[in-house]
Amino acid sequence: MSDIRPLPHVLNIKPYVPGGKLAGAKGRVAMLASNENPFGPSPKAIDAMREAASSVHVYPDPGYGALREAIAAATGIADPNRIAVSSGSDEIIHLLTQCYAGPGDEILQTEHAFSMYAVSAMSHGATCISVPETDLTAGANAILGGVSERTKILFLANPNNPTGTMMSVEALTALQDALPPHVLFVIDGAYAEYVSPEYEAAIRDLVDRRSNTVMMRTFSKIHGLAAARLGWAYLPQGVSEVFQRIRGPFNVNGLAVAAGIASIGDTDFLTKSREHNTLWRGKLIEALDAMGLPTPQSHANFVIPDFGSAERAAAANEWLKARDILVRAVGGYGLPTRLRISVGSAEDNEAVLAALKDFTASH
Ligand SMILES: Cc1ncc(COP(=O)(O)O)c(C=O)c1O
Structure with a gap:
């Protein structure tokens, strides 16, 4: 043995x-x-978690319908079925990698990218390729130069952590147009709310332009719910179907559900x-x-x-x-x-x- x-x-x-x-x-x-x-957190989220506390003996709704509908209503997403929720957006990173990349595949990121992309690539046996940034900012040419036949996912936080820099919507659109269709383009909007509501809408619309683009979001930053561990993603239909196969049926806890619904409505x-x-x-x-x-x-x-x-x-x-x-x-x-x-x-x-x-x- x-x-x-x-x-x-x-x-x-x-x-x-x-x-x-x-x-x-x-x-x-x-x-x-x-x-x-x-x-x-929002005082409304605190109240909602208090109220939900007495129901934690009951499993949450595995479809997370109320939470997904609240997110859709607040963000102008027409189809709540294409929203996936997760235990922090870190879980989205891991689940997408698990679905699309394995040994022999490449994950693409830029020089000063959020560390979990590389961790996730490595934990699934994929290789993480980093391309240079210019003046601490990601650029389409360098990213496209890093794409190969093996590239399965491009992770791009916009704004990026830890640089705080971002690509413009025009540059993101041009990158999306030039990216080969075999690459899943994941725009990580962990900090999108700090840009503007118009920018939030623009990345949502990028998802609708192509069947290979995902928008990731989190409740950990502007919503002040880091310890509740709540993230979500807006996915193309095909990706959504794949994602739902491996998501744990109760991957988001009931207190986070209550907090998320209350917080996203607290404009x-x-x-x-x-x-x-x-x-x-x-x-x-x-x-x-x-x-x-x-x-x-x-x-x-x-x-x-x-x-x-x-x-x-x-x-x-x-x-x-x-x-x-x-x-x-x-x-x-x-x-x-x-x-x-x-x-x-x-x-x-x-x-x-x-x-x-x-x-x-x-x-
Ligand atoms: C760019 C980026 N993406 C994702 C995350 C993960 O956030 P969470 O798992 O708390 O939703 C963070 C957290 O710092 C981040 O900076």
């Missing part, structure tokens, strides 16, 4: 490093490492969250630039100032930790000279700016 042995491609995966907690914090920690909503909360983000994202970029920390335009709910060297970025990270401020090191994303700072509450944004002002004066 031989020992149990994991598949070799699984052992090649480096475990995900989460934004995490701050060990040894002295007081309240400014949590600016995981792009969460500083307002928390006041979503507008307040977007406006706060736009205001503070601009203030953070301006202030960081003024400190000599060049910060590119971001379209998401975080910014990535450049400290000029990996050593200085690491020193700034330690400086912030010592002041109970948690931001994200992004060396693992190929950006060792930068830190990713989420847009937080006014108080936390002011705290991180004040701390970095002191840091730059002395380092």
